[in-house]
Amino acid sequence: MNKPLVGAFLAALLLGAGAAPVVAAEPAQQAQEAASKAGPEAKAVTFAGTVALSNCSGSVVRSPDSAPTDPALVLSNGHCLESGFPGPGEVVVDQPSSRTFTLLNASGDGVGTLKASKIAYGTMTDTDLSLYETTSTYQQIEDSYGIQALELETAHPTAGTAITVASGYWKRTYSCDIDGFVHQLKEGRWTWKDSVRYTPECQTIGGTSGSPVIDDATGKVVAVNNTGNESGQECTDNNPCEVDENGEVTVREGINYAQQTYNMVPCIGAGSKIDLDREGCGLPKP
Numbered sequence: 001m002n003k004p005l006v007g008a009f010l011a012a013l014l015l016g017a018g019a020a021p022v023v024a025a026e027p028a029q030q031a032q033e034a035a036s037k038a039g040p041e042a043k044a045v046t047f048a049g050t051v052a053l054s055n056c057s058g059s060v061v062r063s064p065d066s067a068p069t070d071p072a073l074v075l076s077n078g079h080c081l082e083s084g085f086p087g088p089g090e091v092v093v094d095q096p097s098s099r100t101f102t103l104l105n106a107s108g109d110g111v112g113t114l115k116a117s118k119i120a121y122g123t124m125t126d127t128d129l130s131l132y133e134t135t136s137t138y139q140q141i142e143d144s145y146g147i148q149a150l151e152l153e154t155a156h157p158t159a160g161t162a163i164t165v166a167s168g169y170w171k172r173t174y175s176c177d178i179d180g181f182v183h184q185l186k187e188g189r190w191t192w193k194d195s196v197r198y199t200p201e202c203q204t205i206g207g208t209s210g211s212p213v214i215d216d217a218t219g220k221v222v223a224v225n226n227t228g229n230e231s232g233q234e235c236t237d238n239n240p241c242e243v244d245e246n247g248e249v250t251v252r253e254g255i256n257y258a259q260q261t262y263n264m265v266p267c268i269g270a271g272s273k274i275d276l277d278r279e280g281c282g283l284p285k286p
Helices: 007-016 027-038 138-145 262-267
Strands: 050-052 057-062 071-076 091-096 100-104 110-123 129-137 162-167 172-187 190-198 212-215 221-228 241-243 256-260
Touching: 057 138, 057 162, 057 212, 057 221, 071 110, 071 138, 071 221, 110 138, 129 138, 162 221, 172 221, 190 221
Parallel strands: none
Antiparallel strands: 050 057, 050 100, 057 071, 071 129, 091 110, 100 110, 110 129, 162 172, 162 212, 172 190, 172 241, 190 256, 212 221, 221 256
């Protein structure tokens, strides 16, 4: 996993060990570079709608059918849950939570605090995601802070798509392309299916876990950032390996990955309720 961080001290230790440079490019500069890469009609990706967790990144997201009066949802990783890593086969649903999230504006400034009412969904089986239901509606967030939720893409992404990983924890963006998709991505005890593989330019680090992966051309969320192979080991913690349909294993040191989100959109019903029995819902059940 792109390890969740326990406080700023651990983050500093990780960076001091050479995981990545401390100084990131200015948000406006990176947004312009992403827009140029995606084409003249692309909208610049900003931090608006992203959030910082205590140990990870995340974003306020909505489905195309979400109503302004629905409780807002925050998307992050399953391995970022405050209750710890869910075990293989474990699915967390409707668990009370009072977790808070720092909401960022386009420039990456914290403009407010959102509070969870519950963990609506969380798992590390087949995918690595969490959805928190907050005490604020989408309309209340927009009225209070002028920030709209990021929309979730409903279709499977395609290879070659220009993307931006926007980390609310670090207030840093990473721009690259979708290199391809992985039949099975194995890391330690966990296995994820149909994962997104980035081109090498996206060198995500600890604390970027849970960041939205945004299609530069549409501005929609296509995946959630979650892991990378740090030292070239095979299928160990922090060193995921790729397994194809024939069982062949490939290790790509320094390459990072995300989990697609289109298959969770049908699971979001009226009032932001997660209904795993809805038609088309592709999330694992308890």
